Amino acid sequence: MSRFKVIVAYDGTNYHGFQKQNNALTIQEVLEKAITSIVQQPIEIIGAGRTDTGVHAKGQCCVFDAKTNIPEENLIKAINSRLPKDIVVKNVQSVQENFHPRYSAKRKIYRYQILNSKTCDPFLYRYAYFYPHTLEISLMQEAAKYIIGEHDFKCFCSAGSSVQSTIRTVYSLDVNKHDELVCIEICGNGFLYNMVRIIAGTLIQVGIKKLSPKEIQNIIDGKDRKGSGPTAPPEGLTMMEVNYEDE
C-alpha cells in the first residue's frame, strides 16, 4: 500500500463543493470514482481544503492510498481520461505514509478575483465576481496591511463554525488591478470558514469608501462577524497552492 499525493485543478461552477455529500455532485466523489476505476480498488480521498460550492482550485492537494504498480506519469493520463474536462489531475507522486494534506500543510494561497468593469465578461463571469462600481485600489491596499500578521480572525469567520481557535497568521495579502480585473491574493498558515471571501467582501467595502482602511483594525479587535463586510460570492475564489515545506 502506498500513499499518493495528487494535485488537482478544477472549475467548481458545476459542483457542490469539494467534500462528498449525499444527493449532490462533488469534486471528491468524481475524483474517487475516476481513481477507483484506474487502480481497481476502492480508494478514499483526503483534500487539503474543503472548497465550497462554486469555488475553484488550481492546486488543490489530495492524497489516496492504493496498491498499484502503474507508473506515476501513466496514472496522471489514465485518471484524466476518466475525468470530466472541468476537473484535471496535474500531478501524482508517491509520498510518505504520514503525509497528510491538511495537517502537513504549512501555507495556503488563495486568490479572489473581482471583475471591476461596466459590463460583465463572457469569459470571466464564472471566475470573477462582477462588481461594476468604482473601487479605490490604493485604499484596499492600505486596508490589507492591517490584516497581515498573526491575529484572532474571529471577525472574518462565518457564524456556525466550530473551530477551537480562530487565531491564524496571514503572511501576505496583495491587492492588484490589471486592466479590469482586481486580484486579491492571500497567503496564510490556514483559513477559517469563509475567511477569504469575508476579507474580500470587507476590502470591497473599503474600496467603495464605506469603510476606511483604519477601521479594519477595529473590526479585527472587535472579534465579531457583524463588524466585517459581506461574504463575497464563491465564483471569485480560487485555491491556488498548498505548501508543505518550511521556508
Place this chain on the structure above:
Amino acid sequence: MSRFKVIVAYDGTNYHGFQKQNNALTIQEVLEKAITSIVQQPIEIIGAGRTDTGVHAKGQCCVFDAKTNIPEENLIKAINSRLPKDIVVKNVQSVQENFHPRYSAKRKIYRYQILNSKTCDPFLYRYAYFYPHTLEISLMQEAAKYIIGEHDFKCFCSAGSSVQSTIRTVYSLDVNKHDELVCIEICGNGFLYNMVRIIAGTLIQVGIKKLSPKEIQNIIDGKDRKGSGPTAPPEGLTMMEVNYEDE
C-alpha cells in the same frame, strides 16, 4: 430610424456560430431577440464576421436599425439584462446610415490559442486547443513571416467556399508563448473561410517539425488546400477586434 453599432463579446461554446439558422441556437438569434425586446420593434442584425460553431469573440461588431430614444448607456444595460451570461454587449453607439460592419471594415484581428501542456486546464479547455506535443515556437515564428503580406491565400481556404477572390493582405502574424499558452495573433484586411484555423493548423505542423518554415512559401504558391495543414479546432479561435479607421 437610426443605425446602431454594437460591440459584442461571446463565449461561442454553446452556440452554432454567429449566423442565424433554422433549428440551431445562434448568437445572432439570441442578440436579435434581446434587442427586439428592448427597442420594442423587430430588428435585424448584421455582423462583421460569421464566426463558426464554438468560435468566440471579444469584439464582434454588429449593426441594427431602430427608432428609439433610449440613451446608448441605458441600451447597453437593458440589452445585457436580457442576454445570457455568455453573450455580453460591450458598447452601443449610433453611427451613420451607410456604416456597414463588413464592407466598412479595414482590418480584423483574430487570436488562436493553443494550450501546450502535458495536462489540460479546466479553465482554458473552452478557449484554447489542447495540444500536448512539444512545439518549437521559433520555427512557427519563422514560418509566420512567409504569410505576412498580400498573397493569394487559396491554400488556406476551406473547399466549398465561393468567394470571388482569394487574395488577402495579412498585416501582421505574431506567435508568442506565455507559460503554457501559445498565442497566434493575426491582423488582415479580411479572411477566407477557415483561413485563421488552417493557418494555425499549418503553423502547428511547423512547430512539430513536420513542415519546415520555408515550405510555407511553396504551400502558398501551390494555391491548393491539400498542401496546407489541418484546420485547427474552433475552441482556440477568438475574433478580437474589427477596425474601421484608415491608419
